[in-house]
Amino acid sequence: MSDRRRALAALALGLSVVLAGCASEGRTIETPLHVRGWAVDQAYSSGDSVSALRFKVGVEAANPCEAQHVLFELQLTELASVLTRHIRPVARYLSDDACVNLPQASSDTTAYLNITSLQTMQHRQVGGLDTLINVANNYAVDSRGGPTVVVVIDSAVVVGANTIRFEVRAVDDTTGAAVAGANVQIDDLTSGSPVPLGSGTTDAGGLFVFNAPVAGATGVPVLPYRVTVTSGTDVATFSVRSQPARGGSRERVVMLL
Numbered sequence: 001m002s003d004r005r006r007a008l009a010a011l012a013l014g015l016s017v018v019l020a021g022c023a024s025e026g027r028t029i030e031t032p033l034h035v036r037g038w039a040v041d042q043a044y045s046s047g048d049s050v051s052a053l054r055f056k057v058g059v060e061a062a063n064p065c066e067a068q069h070v071l072f073e074l075q076l077t078e079l080a081s082v083l084t085r086h087i088r089p090v091a092r093y094l095s096d097d098a099c100v101n102l103p104q105a106s107s108d109t110t111a112y113l114n115i116t117s118l119q120t121m122q123h124r125q126v127g128g129l130d131t132l133i134n135v136a137n138n139y140a141v142d143s144r145g146g147p148t149v150v151v152v153i154d155s156a157v158v159v160g161a162n163t164i165r166f167e168v169r170a171v172d173d174t175t176g177a178a179v180a181g182a183n184v185q186i187d188d189l190t191s192g193s194p195v196p197l198g199s200g201t202t203d204a205g206g207l208f209v210f211n212a213p214v215a216g217a218t219g220v221p222v223l224p225y226r227v228t229v230t231s232g233t234d235v236a237t238f239s240v241r242s243q244p245a246r247g248g249s250r251e252r253v254v255m256l257l
Contacts, residue, residue: 026096031066033059033089035143036108037227037238039253042153043219043246052219053115053153057141058238059089061107065099066091070111084138084150087113112243118153141254147176149254157250161218164245166210166253170202170229170236173256178206182231182257186210189224189241197225218248229255 038057061067073088089111093099118137137153149171159165166186170179182202187194198210216222221244228237234257245251 026094028092029065029095030090030092031062032142032144033061033066033070033091034145035059035089035141035256036236037253037255038141039238039240039251040139040151040153041246041249041251043249051118051153051155053118053139054243055087055113055115055139055141056110056240056243057087057089057113058108058110061091061109063099063104063106064102065093065097067107067109068099069093069097070109072111072113082138084140086140086142086148088142110238110240110242143173143256146173146256147171149176149256151252151254159248159250161248162214162216163248164212164214164223165250166198166208166212166227166245167250168202168208168210168227168229168253168255170206170208170231170255170257178202178204179229179231179257180204180206182206182208182229184208184210185228185230186212187226187228189226189239194226202229212245214245214247216247219246221245222247225251227253227255229257231257 036058038055040053040055042051042053059070069091071090071092073090075086075088077084077086138150139153140148140150142148168184170182171177172179180202184202185199186197188197197212200208200210202208212223214222224241224244226237226239228235236255236257238253238255
C-alpha cells in the first residue's frame with residue numbers, strides 16, 4: 001500500500017471513530033422546573049445609582065439529574081411599552097449522564113443567579129438642575145405549570161444600616177392571586193438549626209413586611225434564613241443558605257401556595 005493510501009486509510013479510520021463517538025453521545029433532555037419559592041436581594045454597588053441583585057430560586061427536582069443541572073433561560077418581553085426580564089429555571093442534561101444511574105428520588109434545590117450592575121437611578125436635567133430619577137426594572141420568575149410573578153427593582157425603598165427588610169409575598173400557585181391572611185414564619189439559620197426571627201400574617205395584598213435587626217456592614221451577606229408560609233392546609237417552605245441576606249438590603253421573597 002502506498003504512503004498516500006495509508007494516510008487516507010488512517011484518516012478514514014479516525015473519522016469513523018469520531019463519528020461513532022458522536023453517535024453514542026446521549027441526547028439532550030431539557031425540562032422546565034416548578035418553583036415553590038424564590039427571593040431577590042438588592043444592594044447598591046456603586047453610589048446610589050447602580051444595584052447588584054442576587055436571585056435565589058427554589059425548584060422542585062423530580063430526580064438527581066434535575067437537581068444537579070439547573071440552568072436559567074433569560075427572555076426579554078415587552079407589553080404596552082413595559083419591558084420585563086423573565087427568568088425561567090430548567091434542568092438540562094444528557095441522557096447518558098452519570099446522574100441517571102443514581103437512585104431516583106425527588107428533592108428541592110435552590111439555584112442562584114447574580115446580576116452585578118443594574119441601573120436603578122439615572123441623572124437627568126430637571127429645570128436646569130442635575131436630578132437623580134428613580135428607574136424601575138421589571139423582573140419575573142416563570143414556574144412550570146404555575147404563575148409568573150413580577151417584582152419591580154428600583155431605588156424607591158432605602159433600608160437602614162444593620163437592618164434587613166424582608167418583604168414576603170404569598171401567591172396562589174395556580175392563579176398567581178394574592179393569598180391574604182397567610183401565616184409567615186422567618187427563621188435564622190446561622191447556627192444551622194432554625195431560630196425564630198419574626199412572624200406575622202399577610203395583608204390583603206398577600207404581603208408581610210418584617211425589619212430584621214442584624215450586625216454587619218451594608219451589602220455584606222450576614223443572614224442565612226428560612227421562610228415558612230401556611231394558609232389552611234397549604235404549607236410552603238423556602239431556605240437560603242449559600243447566599244445569605246445582606247445587611248442594609250431588601251430581601252423580597254415570593255412563596256407559591
